[in-house]
Amino acid sequence: KQEVTQIPAALSVPEGENLVLNCSFTDSAIYNLQWFRQDPGKGLTSLLLIQSSQREQTSGRLNASLDKSSGRSTLYIAASQPGDSATYLCAVIPYNQGGKLIFGQGTELSVKP
Protein backbone atom coordinates (compact mmCIF):
# COMPACT_ATOMS: atom_id res chain seq x y z
CA LYS A 1 0.00 0.00 0.00
CA GLN A 2 1.38 3.36 -1.03
CA GLU A 3 2.05 5.78 1.81
CA VAL A 4 3.34 9.32 1.51
CA THR A 5 5.15 11.06 4.36
CA GLN A 6 6.22 14.68 4.62
CA ILE A 7 8.86 15.95 6.98
CA PRO A 8 8.83 18.26 8.82
CA ALA A 9 5.17 18.71 9.72
CA ALA A 10 5.80 22.38 10.45
CA LEU A 11 8.63 24.77 9.71
CA SER A 12 9.25 28.38 10.70
CA VAL A 13 12.05 30.35 9.05
CA PRO A 14 13.10 33.99 8.80
CA GLU A 15 12.54 35.78 5.53
CA GLY A 16 15.28 35.29 2.95
CA GLU A 17 16.28 31.78 3.94
CA ASN A 18 16.55 28.96 1.46
CA LEU A 19 14.65 25.90 2.62
CA VAL A 20 13.92 22.30 1.71
CA LEU A 21 10.70 20.38 2.23
CA ASN A 22 10.87 16.61 2.12
CA CYS A 23 8.45 14.01 0.78
CA SER A 24 8.90 10.25 0.81
CA PHE A 25 6.76 7.46 -0.62
CA THR A 26 6.86 3.74 0.04
CA ASP A 27 6.23 2.34 -3.45
CA SER A 28 8.29 3.52 -6.41
CA ALA A 29 5.63 2.39 -8.90
CA ILE A 30 4.31 5.87 -9.61
CA TYR A 31 3.45 7.78 -12.74
CA ASN A 32 4.26 11.19 -11.36
CA LEU A 33 4.56 13.33 -8.25
CA GLN A 34 2.89 16.69 -7.77
CA TRP A 35 3.56 19.46 -5.26
CA PHE A 36 0.70 21.69 -4.15
CA ARG A 37 0.29 24.74 -1.99
CA GLN A 38 -2.75 25.28 0.24
CA ASP A 39 -3.45 28.61 1.91
CA PRO A 40 -5.69 28.60 5.02
CA GLY A 41 -9.32 28.10 4.06
CA LYS A 42 -8.45 27.87 0.38
CA GLY A 43 -8.12 25.25 -2.31
CA LEU A 44 -5.01 23.55 -3.62
CA THR A 45 -2.77 25.33 -6.07
CA SER A 46 -0.54 23.15 -8.21
CA LEU A 47 3.10 24.19 -7.99
CA LEU A 48 5.08 21.58 -9.88
CA LEU A 49 4.52 18.20 -11.46
CA ILE A 50 7.39 15.79 -12.02
CA GLN A 51 6.81 12.86 -14.32
CA SER A 52 8.39 9.55 -13.34
CA SER A 53 10.97 9.84 -16.12
CA GLN A 54 12.12 13.26 -14.91
CA ARG A 55 14.54 14.17 -12.14
CA GLU A 56 13.49 17.74 -11.43
CA GLN A 57 11.26 20.64 -12.36
CA THR A 58 11.73 24.35 -11.75
CA SER A 59 9.33 27.24 -11.55
CA GLY A 60 10.66 30.60 -10.42
CA ARG A 61 12.11 30.25 -6.92
CA LEU A 62 10.84 26.67 -6.63
CA ASN A 63 12.74 23.56 -7.59
CA ALA A 64 11.39 20.05 -7.08
CA SER A 65 13.47 16.92 -7.43
CA LEU A 66 12.42 13.30 -7.71
CA ASP A 67 14.40 10.14 -6.94
CA LYS A 68 11.90 7.44 -7.75
CA SER A 69 14.15 4.53 -6.85
CA SER A 70 14.67 5.78 -3.31
CA GLY A 71 11.10 7.03 -2.97
CA ARG A 72 12.00 10.65 -2.28
CA SER A 73 11.19 14.12 -3.50
CA THR A 74 12.30 17.51 -2.25
CA LEU A 75 10.86 20.95 -2.79
CA TYR A 76 13.48 23.66 -2.60
CA ILE A 77 12.32 27.24 -2.02
CA ALA A 78 14.93 29.91 -2.61
CA ALA A 79 14.97 33.27 -0.84
CA SER A 80 11.77 32.63 1.09
CA GLN A 81 9.21 35.41 1.52
CA PRO A 82 6.32 35.89 3.97
CA GLY A 83 3.96 35.27 1.05
CA ASP A 84 5.32 31.73 0.84
CA SER A 85 3.64 30.93 4.16
CA ALA A 86 1.18 28.10 3.49
CA THR A 87 0.84 24.34 3.76
CA TYR A 88 2.78 22.43 1.12
CA LEU A 89 1.46 19.06 0.04
CA CYS A 90 3.06 16.39 -2.08
CA ALA A 91 1.08 13.67 -3.81
CA VAL A 92 1.87 10.71 -6.04
CA ILE A 93 -0.15 8.94 -8.72
CA PRO A 94 0.51 5.20 -8.27
CA TYR A 95 0.38 2.75 -11.15
CA ASN A 96 -2.94 1.19 -12.14
CA GLN A 97 -5.10 2.97 -9.62
CA GLY A 98 -7.19 5.10 -11.92
CA GLY A 99 -5.11 8.24 -11.62
CA LYS A 100 -5.93 9.02 -8.00
CA LEU A 101 -3.54 11.15 -6.00
CA ILE A 102 -2.21 9.86 -2.68
CA PHE A 103 -1.28 12.76 -0.45
CA GLY A 104 1.16 13.33 2.35
CA GLN A 105 0.07 15.13 5.51
CA GLY A 106 1.68 18.36 4.41
CA THR A 107 4.31 20.73 5.78
CA GLU A 108 3.01 23.94 7.30
CA LEU A 109 5.50 26.68 6.44
CA SER A 110 5.69 30.03 8.19
CA VAL A 111 8.10 32.65 6.87
CA LYS A 112 8.67 35.47 9.37
CA PRO A 113 9.38 39.01 8.16
Next chain:
Amino acid sequence: DTAVSQTPKYLVTQMGNDKSIKCEQNLGHDTMYWYKQDSKKFLKIMFSYNNKELIINETVPNRFSPKSPDKAHLNLHINSLELGDSAVYFCASSTDRNWEGMNTEAFFGQGTRLTVV
Protein backbone atom coordinates in the same frame (compact mmCIF):
# COMPACT_ATOMS: atom_id res chain seq x y z
CA ASP B 1 -12.17 32.43 -15.44
CA THR B 2 -12.04 29.64 -12.87
CA ALA B 3 -10.80 26.29 -14.16
CA VAL B 4 -12.51 24.08 -11.54
CA SER B 5 -15.41 25.64 -9.68
CA GLN B 6 -17.47 24.26 -6.83
CA THR B 7 -20.68 25.46 -5.26
CA PRO B 8 -21.46 26.20 -2.55
CA LYS B 9 -18.28 27.28 -0.81
CA TYR B 10 -19.83 26.86 2.62
CA LEU B 11 -22.66 24.55 3.62
CA VAL B 12 -24.11 24.31 7.11
CA THR B 13 -26.90 21.82 7.61
CA GLN B 14 -28.57 19.66 10.21
CA MET B 15 -28.07 15.96 10.76
CA GLY B 16 -30.31 13.83 8.62
CA ASN B 17 -30.62 16.30 5.78
CA ASP B 18 -29.74 15.58 2.15
CA LYS B 19 -27.44 17.99 0.35
CA SER B 20 -25.58 18.32 -2.95
CA ILE B 21 -22.31 19.92 -3.98
CA LYS B 22 -21.76 20.86 -7.60
CA CYS B 23 -18.52 20.91 -9.55
CA GLU B 24 -17.71 22.10 -13.05
CA GLN B 25 -14.43 22.23 -14.97
CA ASN B 26 -13.72 24.18 -18.14
CA LEU B 27 -10.34 22.59 -18.88
CA GLY B 28 -11.61 19.97 -21.30
CA HIS B 29 -10.42 17.21 -18.97
CA ASP B 30 -11.88 13.73 -19.14
CA THR B 31 -11.43 12.73 -15.51
CA MET B 32 -12.94 14.32 -12.42
CA TYR B 33 -12.52 13.49 -8.74
CA TRP B 34 -13.91 14.11 -5.32
CA TYR B 35 -11.50 14.31 -2.39
CA LYS B 36 -12.27 14.73 1.29
CA GLN B 37 -10.05 16.73 3.65
CA ASP B 38 -10.65 15.83 7.27
CA SER B 39 -10.14 17.90 10.40
CA LYS B 40 -6.46 16.97 10.43
CA LYS B 41 -6.10 18.36 6.91
CA PHE B 42 -5.49 14.92 5.40
CA LEU B 43 -6.74 14.61 1.82
CA LYS B 44 -8.14 11.33 0.57
CA ILE B 45 -9.78 10.26 -2.70
CA MET B 46 -13.48 9.43 -2.61
CA PHE B 47 -14.55 9.01 -6.23
CA SER B 48 -13.24 9.35 -9.75
CA TYR B 49 -15.20 9.59 -12.99
CA ASN B 50 -13.80 9.25 -16.48
CA ASN B 51 -16.05 10.37 -19.32
CA LYS B 52 -19.10 10.02 -17.06
CA GLU B 53 -18.10 6.52 -15.96
CA LEU B 54 -17.28 5.71 -12.32
CA ILE B 55 -13.74 4.32 -12.09
CA ILE B 56 -12.83 4.79 -8.43
CA ASN B 57 -15.10 4.30 -5.42
CA GLU B 58 -12.87 4.32 -2.39
CA THR B 59 -15.03 2.52 0.19
CA VAL B 60 -17.20 5.53 0.74
CA PRO B 61 -20.57 5.00 2.51
CA ASN B 62 -23.38 4.60 0.00
CA ARG B 63 -25.00 7.72 1.45
CA PHE B 64 -22.55 9.49 -0.87
CA SER B 65 -23.56 9.31 -4.52
CA PRO B 66 -21.62 11.06 -7.26
CA LYS B 67 -23.35 11.97 -10.48
CA SER B 68 -21.74 13.03 -13.73
CA PRO B 69 -24.23 14.41 -16.28
CA ASP B 70 -21.37 15.11 -18.69
CA LYS B 71 -17.60 15.05 -18.54
CA ALA B 72 -17.41 18.70 -17.46
CA HIS B 73 -19.57 18.20 -14.37
CA LEU B 74 -19.33 15.97 -11.33
CA ASN B 75 -21.80 16.52 -8.51
CA LEU B 76 -21.80 14.93 -5.08
CA HIS B 77 -25.06 14.12 -3.34
CA ILE B 78 -25.06 13.15 0.32
CA ASN B 79 -28.06 11.56 1.99
CA SER B 80 -28.85 11.45 5.70
CA LEU B 81 -25.95 13.65 6.72
CA GLU B 82 -24.05 12.71 9.86
CA LEU B 83 -21.83 14.75 12.17
CA GLY B 84 -18.79 12.84 10.90
CA ASP B 85 -19.42 14.06 7.37
CA SER B 86 -18.21 17.51 8.40
CA ALA B 87 -15.12 18.18 6.31
CA VAL B 88 -13.89 20.11 3.31
CA TYR B 89 -14.75 18.45 0.00
CA PHE B 90 -12.60 19.17 -3.02
CA CYS B 91 -13.36 18.55 -6.64
CA ALA B 92 -10.48 18.07 -9.07
CA SER B 93 -9.89 17.25 -12.71
CA SER B 94 -7.10 15.96 -14.91
CA THR B 95 -6.52 14.30 -18.26
CA ASP B 96 -7.10 10.58 -18.56
CA ARG B 97 -4.36 9.81 -21.01
CA ASN B 98 -1.54 7.37 -20.51
CA TRP B 99 -0.36 8.63 -17.16
CA GLU B 100 3.27 8.05 -17.93
CA GLY B 101 4.81 10.55 -20.28
CA MET B 102 1.88 12.94 -20.35
CA ASN B 103 1.29 16.10 -18.40
CA THR B 104 -1.31 14.81 -15.98
CA GLU B 105 -1.38 17.77 -13.67
CA ALA B 106 -4.44 17.77 -11.44
CA PHE B 107 -6.35 20.98 -10.82
CA PHE B 108 -8.47 21.51 -7.75
CA GLY B 109 -11.48 23.61 -6.93
CA GLN B 110 -11.64 25.95 -3.94
CA GLY B 111 -13.37 23.41 -1.76
CA THR B 112 -16.75 23.19 -0.03
CA ARG B 113 -16.66 23.39 3.74
CA LEU B 114 -19.51 21.20 4.99
CA THR B 115 -20.57 21.55 8.61
CA VAL B 116 -23.19 19.20 9.96
CA VAL B 117 -24.83 20.32 13.21
